[in-house]
Amino acid sequence: MAMSLPLIFLQLLLAWLLGAAAMAASQALPGCENQCGNISIPYPFGTREGCYIGSQFLVTCNTSNNSPKTVFNAEYDRGDDFTPWMNLNRFPISNTQNKFTAVGCDTYAVVNGVRGRKYTTGCLSLCDSIDNVINGSCSGIGCCQTSIPKEVRSFNITIQSYDNHTNVWDFNPCSYAFVAEEAAYNFSSLDLANIQHREKLPVMLDWAVGYEPCDEARKNQTSYACKENSECYNFDNGPGYRCNCSEGYEGNPYLSNGCQDIDECMISSPCNMTCRNLPGTYNCSCPKGFEGDGSKYGSGCRQIPSKRLPLVNIALGISISMLVLLLGGSWLYWGFRHRKIIKLREKFFEQNGGIMLQQQLSKRDGSLQSSERHGSVKSFEIFTEEYLKKATNNYHESRILGQGGQGTVYKGILQDGTIVAIKKSKIGDKSQVLQFINEITILSQINHTNVVKLLGCCLETQVPLLVYEFVTNGTLYDHIHTRCRSSSSLTWENRLCIAIETAGVLSYLHSAADPPIIHRDIKSNNILLDENHTAKVSDFGASKLFPTDQTQLTTLVQGTLGYLDPEYFHTSQLTEKSDVYSFGVLLVELLTGKKAICYDRPEKREKFSHVISEGKAEQLKEFAIVAKGCLEVKGDERPTMNEIAMELQGLKMVEKHQWVKDKNNLEETRSLLGEVSVAYSDGGGTSISAAYDSMTNHVISPFDGGR
Numbered sequence: 134m135a136m137s138l139p140l141i142f143l144q145l146l147l148a149w150l151l152g153a154a155a156m157a158a159s160q161a162l163p164g165c166e167n168q169c170g171n172i173s174i175p176y177p178f179g180t181r182e183g184c185y186i187g188s189q190f191l192v193t194c195n196t197s198n199n200s201p202k203t204v205f206n207a208e209y210d211r212g213d214d215f216t217p218w219m220n221l222n223r224f225p226i227s228n229t230q231n232k233f234t235a236v237g238c239d240t241y242a243v244v245n246g247v248r249g250r251k252y253t254t255g256c257l258s259l260c261d262s263i264d265n266v267i268n269g270s271c272s273g274i275g276c277c278q279t280s281i282p283k284e285v286r287s288f289n290i291t292i293q294s295y296d297n298h299t300n301v302w303d304f305n306p307c308s309y310a311f312v313a314e315e316a317a318y319n320f321s322s323l324d325l326a327n328i329q330h331r332e333k334l335p336v337m338l339d340w341a342v343g344y345e346p347c348d349e350a351r352k353n354q355t356s357y358a359c360k361e362n363s364e365c366y367n368f369d370n371g372p373g374y375r376c377n378c379s380e381g382y383e384g385n386p387y388l389s390n391g392c393q394d395i396d397e398c399m400i401s402s403p404c405n406m407t408c409r410n411l412p413g414t415y416n417c418s419c420p421k422g423f424e425g426d427g428s429k430y431g432s433g434c435r436q437i438p439s440k441r442l443p444l445v446n447i448a449l450g451i452s453i454s455m456l457v458l459l460l461g462g463s464w465l466y467w468g469f470r471h472r473k474i475i476k477l478r479e480k481f482f483e484q485n486g487g488i489m490l491q492q493q494l495s496k497r498d499g500s501l502q503s504s505e506r507h508g509s510v511k512s513f514e515i516f517t518e519e520y521l522k523k524a525t526n527n528y529h530e531s532r533i534l535g536q537g538g539q540g541t542v543y544k545g546i547l548q549d550g551t552i553v554a555i556k557k558s559k560i561g562d563k564s565q566v567l568q569f570i571n572e573i574t575i576l577s578q579i580n581h582t583n584v585v586k587l588l589g590c591c592l593e594t595q596v597p598l599l600v601y602e603f604v605t606n607g608t609l610y611d612h613i614h615t616r617c618r619s620s621s622s623l624t625w626e627n628r629l630c631i632a633i634e635t636a637g638v639l640s641y642l643h644s645a646a647d648p649p650i651i652h653r654d655i656k657s658n659n660i661l662l663d664e665n666h667t668a669k670v671s672d673f674g675a676s677k678l679f680p681t682d683q684t685q686l687t688t689l690v691q692g693t694l695g696y697l698d699p700e701y702f703h704t705s706q707l708t709e710k711s712d713v714y715s716f717g718v719l720l721v722e723l724l725t726g727k728k729a730i731c732y733d734r735p736e737k738r739e740k741f742s743h744v745i746s747e748g749k750a751e752q753l754k755e756f757a758i759v760a761k762g763c764l765e766v767k768g769d770e771r772p773t774m775n776e777i778a779m780e781l782q783g784l785k786m787v788e789k790h791q792w793v794k795d796k797n798n799l800e801e802t803r804s805l806l807g808e809v810s811v812a813y814s815d816g817g818g819t820s821i822s823a824a825y826d827s828m829t830n831h832v833i834s835p836f837d838g839g840r
């Protein structure tokens with residue numbers, strides 16, 4: 134047996150109307166009823182003429198019963214009991230919210246759409262046992278569903294069974310089929326037996342105004358249904374259009390002033406702090422001292438921590454501060470470096486005995502006041518490293534005057550144009566440093582015309598630098614041995630003067646200086662000559678201060694081979710007589726023109742004649758006697774420097790007209806010279822060579838050819 138379900142749907146339609154426009158109290162035209170019982174009737178619907186937009190929107194309200202009923206001006210056609218027929222004329226069935234449903238286990242149902250779009254569709258529902266069905270699911274087992282197409286305004290339903298429910302009779306004697314709101318029907322297995330407990334199911338109907346789309350309808354403003362602050366949209370389930378309030382508005386778009394502005398600030402409070410309602414929208418803002426968009430869904434409002442600078446200023450600020458950092462960093466770096474350099478300089482200064490020297494100098498300055506007044510002494514200066522670097526053109530090679538065991542001597546030009554000699558010790562040689570300090574200490578105490586003047590020093594470098602007066606004419610050694618044959622060669626008188634001057638210096642050092650000083654390295658190399666052939670004794674590096682209460686000093690043997698006192702060499706006992714010996718060698722050198730150490734074959738005696746023929750016989754003889762005395766093997770037997778100086782001074786006084794003509798006299802001198810050479814050789818030379826031989830395995834025989 135097949136059975137269809139008659140559904141009362143008009144009431145249900147109004148339920149939809151209620152849902153669609155539930156909010157506003159006044160939804161009808163002024164003076165029109167907007168309710169039927171508890172069912173609201175919004176415009177364009179109306180209960181009497183003048184209250185609706187068109188005749189099809191007339192709603193008849195029957196409140197005679199307890200429950201109010203609204204009846205549309207719709208044709209309601211009913212066929213026979215088994216083929217329900219619906220014709221809703223103006224109102225198409227909502228294709229989105231309704232479904233065609235059939236319930237049964239031996240059922241097929243067909244729905245025919247008419248009066249709009251023609252269609253036929255249906256579904257099949259079967260099952261063998263009630264246990265097979267699934268509650269809530271209309272997938273074809275006990276219940277099947279299918280969609281309703283668009284623009285359906287009327288339909289009829291046909292239900293059929295294959296087997297008269299014979300096989301399922303005990304649990305499903307009937308079949309059901311209906312069109313209803315999808316959400317309103319929930320299939321249950323109980324429905325297979327009897328669906329009567331849900332007699333009424335809602336159907337959703339769509340409606341629209343007009344018969345044309347929005348753009349056409351807008352052309353006739355008198356008939357156009359959408360009022361202020363509303364929007365028109367085309368109806369998609371048939372001809373006509375619908376209206377909707379614009380965003381930010383709510384109400385009935387078909388009424389004048391029906392769309393009212395929504396006060397979002399009141400309803401949803403979308404702002405964090407200050408909210409201002411505007412037509413259709415709202416404005417969030419932040420009070421003074423706050424920043425942000427003010428929206429709860431945006432950045433909100435944040436308290437401004439401090440007066441914020443504009444972006445440009447920030448960028449500027451950042452770059453300036455970076456620059457300052459950079460400059461500051463480099464300033465610090467250079468400052469640090471500078472400090473480091475200064476510290477290093479101070480360290481060297483201290484290490485080089487600078488403080489001691491300063492004390493000595495300041496002490497001396499007091500005592501020097503008087504002599505300075507006479508203009509004879511230029512005060513000792515302490516130079517800076519930088520200053521000397523400039524003066525020597527950064528120690529350029531072209532400025533090198535000489536290079537020796539102790540270091541290098543550079544020619545320097547000071548800022549006032551003074552030419553100086555700057556002695557730079559070899560780096561890393563501690564003993565050299567000590568010699569330098571020694572030299573400074575000694576020279577700072579000497580003030581003698583025939584001593585190379587020490588103008589100053591620099592103690593800021595690793596090894597101290599000494600600044601001397603510049604002596605123009607080279608060393609005595611050069612004059613005797615290298616320039617021998619040139620015209621600038623020394624005359625006998627020059628030689629005598631040099632001997633006298635040197636003797637004067639040594640005499641001064643030994644007796645006048647306090648404490649006495651032993652030079653220790655008298656040699657032709659250390660006697661400098663100026664343009665007038667005036668002797669200047671230099672190189673006090675090896676010199677020793679000689680305390681007066683001691684007559685001899687035990688030291689490490691130091692000196693130059695050939696000039697070295699043999700007694701000192703053997704005993705290491707340093708006395709001022711060691712200088713006397715070296716001076717004796719120097720006298721012989723002056724007299725003979727021979728080097729202190731000569732590896733050549735002996736030269737002929739004629740060699741001497743250059744000097745001898747020039748000099749006065751008496752002078753030469755006396756000179757040779759003095760030299761011989763100096764070269765005595767035993768120091769005690771040598772005269773003192775004072776005596777030697779006096780004697781040489783006396784030689785100069787020998788009258789000029791006594792020219793050497795006497796052959797005997799000359800021979801006498803020659804033999805004496807020979808004797809001197811022998812003494813000279815026997816006295817020191819051989820023994821020194823033997824000593825050196827045993828020390829170095831090198832045979833050095835300084836005067837083996839003297840005879």
Ligand SMILES: *[C@@H]1O[C@H](CO)[C@@H](O)[C@H](O)[C@H]1NC(C)=O
Nearest residue numbers: 148151170171172199200201
């Ligand atoms: C209207 O009132 C009836 C009875 O008072 C009630 O059953 C029904 O649910 C109400 N409808 C609405 C939409 O409130």
Ligand SMILES: *[C@@H]1O[C@H](CO)[C@@H](O)[C@H](O)[C@H]1NC(C)=O
Nearest residue numbers: 193194195196197198202204
């Ligand atoms: C209102 O409904 C009742 C029954 O529910 C009916 O008898 C009456 O005729 C109806 N009135 C109108 C005006 O349709």
Ligand SMILES: *[C@@H]1O[C@H](CO)[C@@H](O)[C@H](O)[C@H]1NC(C)=O
Nearest residue numbers: 263264266267268321322323
């Ligand atoms: C479906 O639900 C009903 C109660 O609503 C219950 O009695 C019945 O057993 C359920 N059927 C199935 C197959 O779950």
Ligand SMILES: *[C@@H]1O[C@H](CO)[C@@H](O)[C@H](O)[C@H]1NC(C)=O
Nearest residue numbers: 268269270316318319320321
């Ligand atoms: C339909 O009923 C089933 C059980 O009977 C339930 O789980 C489901 O949530 C219901 N669905 C709706 C839409 O009411």
Ligand SMILES: *[C@@H]1O[C@H](CO)[C@@H](O)[C@H](O)[C@H]1NC(C)=O
Nearest residue numbers: 212216245246247288289290
């Ligand atoms: C149902 O509607 C279709 C289409 O209009 C029609 O052909 C058919 O005869 C109708 N069925 C019944 C039983 O009226």
Ligand SMILES: *[C@@H]1O[C@H](CO)[C@@H](O)[C@H](O)[C@H]1NC(C)=O
Nearest residue numbers: 134135294295296297298299
């Ligand atoms: C179903 O019932 C009808 C009427 O009672 C009958 O004419 C028809 O033959 C039956 N069909 C079957 C398959 O039993």
Ligand SMILES: *[C@@H]1O[C@H](CO)[C@@H](O)[C@H](O)[C@H]1NC(C)=O
Nearest residue numbers: 186350352353354355356357
């Ligand atoms: C505009 O609509 C009004 C009311 O429906 C009608 O009287 C009028 O003729 C229409 N005007 C035009 C131009 O269609």
Ligand SMILES: *[C@@H]1O[C@H](CO)[C@@H](O)[C@H](O)[C@H]1NC(C)=O
Nearest residue numbers: 366376377378379380382383
């Ligand atoms: C009409 O407005 C309502 C509420 O503002 C909205 O939910 C709906 O989606 C709108 N419909 C169309 C077609 O814009």
Ligand SMILES: *[C@@H]1O[C@H](CO)[C@@H](O)[C@H](O)[C@H]1NC(C)=O
Nearest residue numbers: 404405406429432433434435
């Ligand atoms: C505003 O926002 C801040 C953080 O964004 C929050 O702490 C504060 O509670 C908010 N104030 C209000 C009134 O919502």
Ligand SMILES: *[C@@H]1O[C@H](CO)[C@@H](O)[C@H](O)[C@H]1NC(C)=O
Nearest residue numbers: 409411414415416417418419
């Ligand atoms: C919000 O209000 C502030 C001040 O009243 C104004 O400057 C701003 O432009 C407004 N914003 C919007 C989106 O209207």
